[in-house]
Amino acid sequence: MAIYERWLRKKVLITARTYPVPSRKSIEVSCTAGIADDGNWIRLFPVPYRFLAPDKRFTKYQYIEADVTKSQSDSRLESYKINIDSIKILSQPIKTIDKWGERKAKILPLESRSLCFLQAERDKNKVPTLGFFKPKTITSLKIDPATNSSWTADELASLLQYPLFGNTPPMQLEKLPYNFSYEFCCDEPNCPTHTLMCTDWEIGASYRAWRVKYGNQWRTKFEDRYETDMILAKDTYFFVGTIHNHPDAWIIIGLFYPPK
Numbered sequence: 001m002a003i004y005e006r007w008l009r010k011k012v013l014i015t016a017r018t019y020p021v022p023s024r025k026s027i028e029v030s031c032t033a034g035i036a037d038d039g040n041w042i043r044l045f046p047v048p049y050r051f052l053a054p055d056k057r058f059t060k061y062q063y064i065e066a067d068v069t070k071s072q073s074d075s076r077l078e079s080y081k082i083n084i085d086s087i088k089i090l091s092q093p094i095k096t097i098d099k100w101g102e103r104k105a106k107i108l109p110l111e112s113r114s115l116c117f118l119q120a121e122r123d124k125n126k127v128p129t130l131g132f133f134k135p136k137t138i139t140s141l142k143i144d145p146a147t148n149s150s151w152t153a154d155e156l157a158s159l160l161q162y163p164l165f166g167n168t169p170p171m172q173l174e175k176l177p178y179n180f181s182y183e184f185c186c187d188e189p190n191c192p193t194h195t196l197m198c199t200d201w202e203i204g205a206s207y208r209a210w211r212v213k214y215g216n217q218w219r220t221k222f223e224d225r226y227e228t229d230m231i232l233a234k235d236t237y238f239f240v241g242t243i244h245n246h247p248d249a250w251i252i253i254g255l256f257y258p259p260k
Helices: 097-110 115-125 153-159 201-233
Strands: 008-017 021-023 027-029 032-036 041-045 063-070 079-082 130-133 137-145 178-185 194-197 237-243 246-256
Touching: 008 041, 008 237, 008 246, 021 153, 027 153, 032 097, 041 063, 041 130, 115 130, 115 237, 115 246, 137 201, 178 201, 194 246, 201 246
Parallel strands: 041 079
Antiparallel strands: 008 032, 008 063, 021 027, 032 041, 063 079, 130 237, 137 178, 178 194, 237 246
């Protein structure tokens, strides 16, 4: 029996967007997450952000409205398929004035105790697969060479499937030659410590820009910004989510860092 998609119009506050990856069905996609108008987390896909029309290119901390339907290919409760042609941007990004006061008011009510807590809940109930928490301590930022510095043949084939109509980025998506991860400890008595890869769009964009601007000194600037600053000057929280094909694995999909 055919499964008919039931589309709903939802308002979403965008909170996280990851660096794009190749997709067989959508050329390239970013994991995009936010808070829906019912107050719950929502994961939107496919979002081929660089291919969106200019009037649909939302940023983090903007409200959008779009037609969505529960994903049939992704069993994660928070995952919804989005009709990208239906995207309507409703607001300017929420400002960072008053030490991110308005952003905190929207996001902190969804704060969880810890990654340990999120993992235990997911293992027991299959949900949540998205979350937000403040680590007790961040030990370090790890910068490790990627296993493959170039796209595979299949990934490259996906990236070359340019649409016949619509917007086409001026440059092919660049593969990041490094994996960026945070080592941290939860505010739990038996936390074993964690090391999670961070795929935040911002962190990837910073690497690409600073590699050009600072040359061989990019790493010093990068560590100042995403390690020293995040540990000493910022009140850092993590947006996290599980991986579709590896439901037991979590990654950091976004950083939230108001000043201390």
